[in-house]
Amino acid sequence: MSIETTLPVLKPADFASNQDVRWCPGCGDYSILAQMKKILPTLGVPQENIVFISGIGCSSRFPYYMETYGMHSIHGRAPAVASGLKTCRPDLQVWVITGDGDGLSIGGNHLMHTIRRNMDLNIILFNNRIYGLTKGQYSPTSPLGKMTKSSPMGAIDNPLHPLSIAIGCEATFVARSIDTNIKHLAAVLKRAAEHQGTAFIEVYQNCNVFNDGAWNYAKDRETKLEKTLSLEHGKPLIFGKDRDKGIRLNGMEPEVVELGKGISEDDLLFHDEKSPEPSLAYLLSRMRYEDGFPEPIGVYRCVDAPRYDDMANQQLEQAVKEKGKGDLAALFHSGETWTVG
Amino acid sequence: MASTIPKKSDSALRRTVVDEATVRFCGDSGDGMQLAGTQFTTTSALVGNDVATFPDFPAEIRAPRGTKAGVSGFQIHFSSKEIFTPGDTVDALVAMNPAALATNLMDLRDGGILIVNKDAFEKKGLAQAGYQTNPLEDESLDSYRLHAIEMTKLTRLAVEGLGLSTKEADRCRNFFAMGLVYWLYDRPLAPTLRFIEQKFGKRPDVAQANTQVLKAGFHYGETIEAISTQYHVEPAKLEPGTYRNIMGNMATAWGLMAAAHASGKRLFLGAYPITPASDILHELAKHKNFDVLTFQAEDEIAAMTATIGAAFSGVMAVTASSGPGIALKGEGLGLAVIIELPMVIINVQRGGPSTGLPTKTDQSDLYQALFGRNGECPMPVIAAQSPSDCFYIAQEAWRIAVRYMTPVFVLTDGYIANGSEPWRIPNLDELPAIPVQHPTARDRHLHDENGHFLSYTRDKHLARPWAIPGTPGLMHRLGGLEKQDGSGNVSYDPQNHHHMIETRARKVALIANDIPAQKLDGPDKGQVLVLSWGGTFGACATAVHTLQAEGKSVSHCPLRYLNPFPKNLGEILQQFDHVLIPELNMGQLRTVIRGEYLLDAIGLNKMQGKPFSVGEIVSKIHELLKV
Numbered sequence: 001m002s003i004e005t006t007l008p009v010l011k012p013a014d015f016a017s018n019q020d021v022r023w024c025p026g027c028g029d030y031s032i033l034a035q036m037k038k039i040l041p042t043l044g045v046p047q048e049n050i051v052f053i054s055g056i057g058c059s060s061r062f063p064y065y066m067e068t069y070g071m072h073s074i075h076g077r078a079p080a081v082a083s084g085l086k087t088c089r090p091d092l093q094v095w096v097i098t099g100d101g102d103g104l105s106i107g108g109n110h111l112m113h114t115i116r117r118n119m120d121l122n123i124i125l126f127n128n129r130i131y132g133l134t135k136g137q138y139s140p141t142s143p144l145g146k147m148t149k150s151s152p153m154g155a156i157d158n159p160l161h162p163l164s165i166a167i168g169c170e171a172t173f174v175a176r177s178i179d180t181n182i183k184h185l186a187a188v189l190k191r192a193a194e195h196q197g198t199a200f201i202e203v204y205q206n207c208n209v210f211n212d213g214a215w216n217y218a219k220d221r222e223t224k225l226e227k228t229l230s231l232e233h234g235k236p237l238i239f240g241k242d243r244d245k246g247i248r249l250n251g252m253e254p255e256v257v258e259l260g261k262g263i264s265e266d267d268l269l270f271h272d273e274k275s276p277e278p279s280l281a282y283l284l285s286r287m288r289y290e291d292g293f294p295e296p297i298g299v300y301r302c303v304d305a306p307r308y309d310d311m312a313n314q315q316l317e318q319a320v321k322e323k324g325k326g327d328l329a330a331l332f333h334s335g336e337t338w339t340v341g
Numbered sequence: 342m343a344s345t346i347p348k349k350s351d352s353a354l355r356r357t358v359v360d361e362a363t364v365r366f367c368g369d370s371g372d373g374m375q376l377a378g379t380q381f382t383t384t385s386a387l388v389g390n391d392v393a394t395f396p397d398f399p400a401e402i403r404a405p406r407g408t409k410a411g412v413s414g415f416q417i418h419f420s421s422k423e424i425f426t427p428g429d430t431v432d433a434l435v436a437m438n439p440a441a442l443a444t445n446l447m448d449l450r451d452g453g454i455l456i457v458n459k460d461a462f463e464k465k466g467l468a469q470a471g472y473q474t475n476p477l478e479d480e481s482l483d484s485y486r487l488h489a490i491e492m493t494k495l496t497r498l499a500v501e502g503l504g505l506s507t508k509e510a511d512r513c514r515n516f517f518a519m520g521l522v523y524w525l526y527d528r529p530l531a532p533t534l535r536f537i538e539q540k541f542g543k544r545p546d547v548a549q550a551n552t553q554v555l556k557a558g559f560h561y562g563e564t565i566e567a568i569s570t571q572y573h574v575e576p577a578k579l580e581p582g583t584y585r586n587i588m589g590n591m592a593t594a595w596g597l598m599a600a601a602h603a604s605g606k607r608l609f610l611g612a613y614p615i616t617p618a619s620d621i622l623h624e625l626a627k628h629k630n631f632d633v634l635t636f637q638a639e640d641e642i643a644a645m646t647a648t649i650g651a652a653f654s655g656v657m658a659v660t661a662s663s664g665p666g667i668a669l670k671g672e673g674l675g676l677a678v679i680i681e682l683p684m685v686i687i688n689v690q691r692g693g694p695s696t697g698l699p700t701k702t703d704q705s706d707l708y709q710a711l712f713g714r715n716g717e718c719p720m721p722v723i724a725a726q727s728p729s730d731c732f733y734i735a736q737e738a739w740r741i742a743v744r745y746m747t748p749v750f751v752l753t754d755g756y757i758a759n760g761s762e763p764w765r766i767p768n769l770d771e772l773p774a775i776p777v778q779h780p781t782a783r784d785r786h787l788h789d790e791n792g793h794f795l796s797y798t799r800d801k802h803l804a805r806p807w808a809i810p811g812t813p814g815l816m817h818r819l820g821g822l823e824k825q826d827g828s829g830n831v832s833y834d835p836q837n838h839h840h841m842i843e844t845r846a847r848k849v850a851l852i853a854n855d856i857p858a859q860k861l862d863g864p865d866k867g868q869v870l871v872l873s874w875g876g877t878f879g880a881c882a883t884a885v886h887t888l889q890a891e892g893k894s895v896s897h898c899p900l901r902y903l904n905p906f907p908k909n910l911g912e913i914l915q916q917f918d919h920v921l922i923p924e925l926n927m928g929q930l931r932t933v934i935r936g937e938y939l940l941d942a943i944g945l946n947k948m949q950g951k952p953f954s955v956g957e958i959v960s961k962i963h964e965l966l967k968v
Binding site: 017018019046047048049051052053056063064066067068069070071072073074075077080081082083084085086087088089091092109110112113312313315316318319320322323324325326328329331332333335336337338339340341 | 383386387389532576578579580581582583584585586595598599602607609611628629630631632633634636638639640642643646647648649650651652653654655656658672673675676680765766767768769791793810811812813814815816817818819820821822830831
């Protein structure tokens, strides 16, 4: 056996743990797991420096299947666990795996605060618009009127839109992808990993047991090119099987227009993921299939901003620079003291 | 001006040496009574007295001025002997307004000195305090040595010419009261003058005003014939060493820092502000140059779970809160127990349930610490017994946490957290070393034949290895699902679950082999044993010493370890006719002791948001001695 002198070249299979994957056959989670294993060896991050933290739910079993460090924590709290970990250890690459219930319902508070701190975490929200692990109740992303076990006459909760939430909290990296669009998904995951600061990714994920087909419009060969729009930085917003439709701004509102007939590409809205203002990204996140818009997939926003984990550690260094390395004996003797002989 | 009036003649002045005295400053929450109290404390400590303090303030930051709800107080007991409590009754009471008088007079002993700001006893103030007639003018205060002084007027006179507004001038009144009490108890002004210079250095006019008012109060005492006796308390005979005054929360923070230092670890505190624990966060946030990272989380749950993440990362992870916050941390604590990571959870107890009495003390979270989680979820629980003991208990918590790979609960309470006492500053080499070893890939015994890391391999303490991210070859997944012992893989096997529950319980029980035997203050058999825990130590020790001096058959057993109990506790308890357990709750330790030792302990229970007085414990022991 030769002595290894360089970092081992890892394959996707090296990132598979020795545990059997127990998601339902046909679940969209398998695809996300596969793409993750595919991109991790390409990042140049030592395997032992990667950590997956999850909450509770089907998606949150993810860390058990990864041959990395990991923690399957408690419901909704993964961003907080990951924040403690990352703040103490900025050298680690930390991923948060969550779902629409875990991330937006029970854990909504932590998601909001983690994002506004721009903690350097990669958060993947598996959105299947249903509670899977508890067997089929409506979730915070279920559409109005959704009939489930807990909403037999239809859900009356107005749904949340994950990207609107993330952008509202001024996330510095926001993207959307689809479980079955594997090349796109892998590319988005890789970009998220490379981003410094909170990267928030919504993945349209199919729960084939409790909410099968929820994303069919965005996945079916027949409809996907009409119902989704692939974002490219600096490019006009064009979609359609024949790439003959686009998005134009009419005042503050987006509208769907057909190209030709006096409308050229230059009249369309151009995507700018680097825009410091989150308004454009927010506008994109408001484009919904139900309202006659294609739903944008890809990177909505990718900007630089100071990161909590980095600043927290910088403050420690600055304090040492200003006051010197802490000396307990000097601290204990500071202020008024007296001596008993 | 006071300085133009001649000092009273020597014949008019009596100097009396007393062993100890208790003084209380009280007034509106904006009157600066906490500052007066802390300054008097520092000065008394510097002259060598033993001191014990009890600040008492309302939950509201500024309740309406002049109301009873807004009264804030600070009590200082100082002595030439060793003392353990801030005193049952007050020898000298300073009341800055009628509401303060009305709410504090009952604690002034008969014949005690009563100093009031006469100017505040006007119609509105009297009405707000519920007085029909002015108590300074009727006979209701005849049993006290009343000095009604026009403090507002004298303060304004003292700062005349400095260009201060009336409002600013009135803000100096507390220094007049301090100056007078300094004279009354023969205290030097120098420490407070130094403090004024530091604190108000940027406002020379304010510094000058406070200085002049402090001196005016002092000179007033020197001059006024009506105050004829000056008291003197000699220095106490304390163990040789260098001392400082320390408050409980500060001692907790410093103890945590010392523990982190002793194990060569970064210290992480995840916290959400809550009374009365926030001062731990404030203190630690100041010391970033000690590699102390404080994380003010979005809520108590995030504070707890960020602490878990920090523990996983390999640092010394701590969270500090009070009862309502601990309730929110409950699910996280369960996770901490099942993933078997070391961390420290501090509960500075306050009155409950719910929001309860945020600024008042209580011991009613013992059940919460022992049992307040779902499932069989054992955690070691230890409690500090005095402000300075917080320093040592924090280190002990971390020692147990890393040796046994477990979260450890520390209970303090509002009384010791905000109280203070002299602390002999230890040399760093007196403090325990707390070694921590993280495994590496070379530890082959931690791997199975296929090279998989066995994250739940156990050592002789039943502790599993603390493998931290970044270590090659030890990648593993923790989680809240039941773990297979050894491999750490998820397991639903019935026998394994049974085994793991027993193992987690046995691990905590094993700690009993690793803590000091319970000590007893007094003979090891007799009529009455007072079993105290945590912050009731001081009142119980004083009560027992008082009765022992009278030859009574009483001993004191002060507990710091509540789970597991010291191994010899059961035997100790059997040697007495009666076991008395005074608690600031309905009898939580009593229930546990009865359950553990089948022993009919007797309770003394107080739920008033206040610590025990020595007298309350003495009279209960008397009752039992007669049985």
